[in-house]
Amino acid sequence: MKKVAVLLVSLIVILCLVASSTTVFAARKSSKKITAKGTIEKRANYDLFMAGSHRLKVKGKVSLLLRKKGKINLDRFNGRSVTIKGIVKYTVEGKKLVLVTSIK
DSSP: HHHHHHHHHHHHHHHHHHHHHHHHHHHHHHEEEEEEEEEEEOOOOOSSSSSSEEEEEETTTEEEEEOOOSSSOGGGTSSEEEEEEEEEEEESSSSSEEEEEEEE
């Protein structure tokens, strides 16, 4: 009887994990195009949330996390005011992460 109970509990835990990871994957899979203006800032190497290599600040506040897509060099624009275009993805924490496709 104990073996059946342990097996049943294990099965329930596995099903819950699969269901939650499917939900997270679906959230990451959804995407839309975005255009945003702000100042690019390189993220510190010791940053706790390493979802993006840079961030876009608007009016002094972090607006978006950024990561390059393709051959774009975000370091070249560090500290400069820019307009970016890209595809929005979401981190595990639910923050917006933009895969930058164009920068001016």
